[in-house]
Amino acid sequence: MLDHQFWHDKILPFTKKSNGIAAMQMIVTFIPYALLWFAYSQLIEISFWLVIPFSVVTSLFVLRFFVLMHDCGHGAAFKSKSANRIVGFFLGVITGLPQFVWSKNHAYHHSTNGDWVKYGGVFDIITVGDYAELSEKRKRNYWRFRQPFILFPAGVFYVLINPRFNWMAGNLTMLLKIIRSLFKFDLTHTIAITKNWETKYWKSKKDYLHMTYNNLVLISIWFVMCNAIGTFEFFAFYVLTCALYGSMGILLFTIQHNFENSYATDTVRVNHYKAALEGTSYLVLPKILNWFTANIAYHHLHHISIAIPNYRLAACHHELENHFKDVTRVTLGDLLGTFKYQLWDPETEKVVLRP
Secondary structure, eight states: OOOHHHHHHHHGGGGOOOHHHHHHHHHHHHHHHHHHHHHHHHHTTTOGGGHHHHHHHHHHHHHHHHHHHHHHHTTOSSSSHHHHHHHHHHHHHHHTSOHHHHHHHHHHHHHTTTBTTTOOTTTTOEEHHHHHTSOHHHHHHHHHTSSGGGHHHHHHIIIIIHHHHHHHHHHHHHHHHHHHHHHTTOHHHHHHHHHHOOBTTBSSHHHHHHHHHHHHHHHHHHHHHHHHHOHHHHHHHHHHHHHHHHHHHHHHHHHTTOSTTOBOBOTTTOOHHHHHHHSSOEEOOOHHHHHHTTTTTOHHHHHHOTTSOHHHHHHHHHHTGGGGTTSOEEOGGGGGGGGGOOEEETTTTEEEOOO
């Protein structure tokens, strides 16, 4: 296995950031996205069923925004931290995800890639041993919620419901904590509660603030758009678009780590580079889909170094391609097959098929 110094030296030239390229990526994505919304608002009166083709096309642009937001979260799009933070925030509004919080959780995935004890993937897969101990009913339920049909409701939950629920439930929890302490006439405790601002719905006060900023801006936009084109017309388009892009995002993240013989080990034995090269796939896509997914298909390389901007991943891959001969290639035809690989075997250190 090649060491850190080797990869550092090989990849360093491709970690150069360009404000111009990053800004142009945002512009050429936002303009057609905005035009799609405008066209929809003008044409929806002709036929409500236009919401379907408009949502399908728009979801591809939102998926691209999502991957660009992901790049900002890694500090890999623009040169400065502030530019990545500011642009990332607005991309988080478009995608419906508080970018700061999402990026912190995603960073955990990178730090634990290949360690399936700490991170069980999108569908939280378990070991073959733990699976064998389940009752027949629980085994059926395990697979029931790990089938392709789950993508659409999962997309709705992940993008639309979860970020709003956590924020509202957390606010309600804090309000009840404060009210209880006031009824006890314990002012010191009340001050401590407001100062710490801790609940199970966020990990820090900074997380809460970012969740709040995201939700307030997003809900304000919802209000404006409902008044502009109609509440039903807006949410029909918005919800379907988010569900589709969320479904595609979940599918992408799954196929990038759940495939035949994908590297899967425990905390003691995990190796970062082995996880990147043997536990992460190279998704072979047509150029147009590579554009819409902002080159996230070169996922093996992204896991070797998060410092490589999305706009340099393809060039880096082709330059170092001889080092990636053993990286698993997956194609569009393999996408749904990923749902067969939802267990891992500690002995062979592999993700394995459903028994």
